[in-house]
Amino acid sequence: MTPELTALTLAALLQVLQFVLFAVPANRELGPGYTMSPRDRPPSRSLSDKTARLQRAMNNHFEGLILFGIACTVISFSDQGTLFTALCAAAYLIARILYVPAYYFGWTPWRSVIWIAGFVATALMLLAALM
Numbered sequence: 418m419t420p421e422l423t424a425l426t427l428a429a430l431l432q433v434l435q436f437v438l439f440a441v442p443a444n445r446e447l448g449p450g451y452t453m454s455p456r457d458r459p460p461s462r463s464l465s466d467k468t469a470r471l472q473r474a475m476n477n478h479f480e481g482l483i484l485f486g487i488a489c490t491v492i493s494f495s496d497q498g499t500l501f502t503a504l505c506a507a508a509y510l511i512a513r514i515l516y517v518p519a520y521y522f523g524w525t526p527w528r529s530v531i532w533i534a535g536f537v538a539t540a541l542m543l544l545a546a547l548m
Contacts, residue, residue: 421506
């Protein structure tokens with residue numbers, strides 16, 4: 418497996434972990450009556466600030482993972498992997514790992530700086546694929 422696809426696989430497992438980190442407290446806070454329902458109505462209780470942050474971090478990773486997945490796929494299937502693209506993939510993964518506590522604990526402006534690092538790493542991989 419290429420380093421880029423390894424990073425993509427680890428990023429997907431991070432997404433699984435983020436889902437669990439969010440789902441456990443959300444189920445406790447909202448109760449199984451709501452979480453197992455069709456959710457046609459808004460919940461009678463709201464999420465705590467930290468649980469809501471976990472949800473937003475998880476959703477943000479879904480969005481970032483789309484571009485990162487495209488970058489890894491293009492690099493790997495076009496056999497354009499280099500040390501540079503492997504380092505970009507590692508930078509994305511490290512940024513996404515750091516993003517979870519940064520969002521959870523409200524580290525400003527570091528949360529945004531970490532997000533930008535992951536985004537730039539992904540964009541550089543896409544640009545490298547074109548060169």
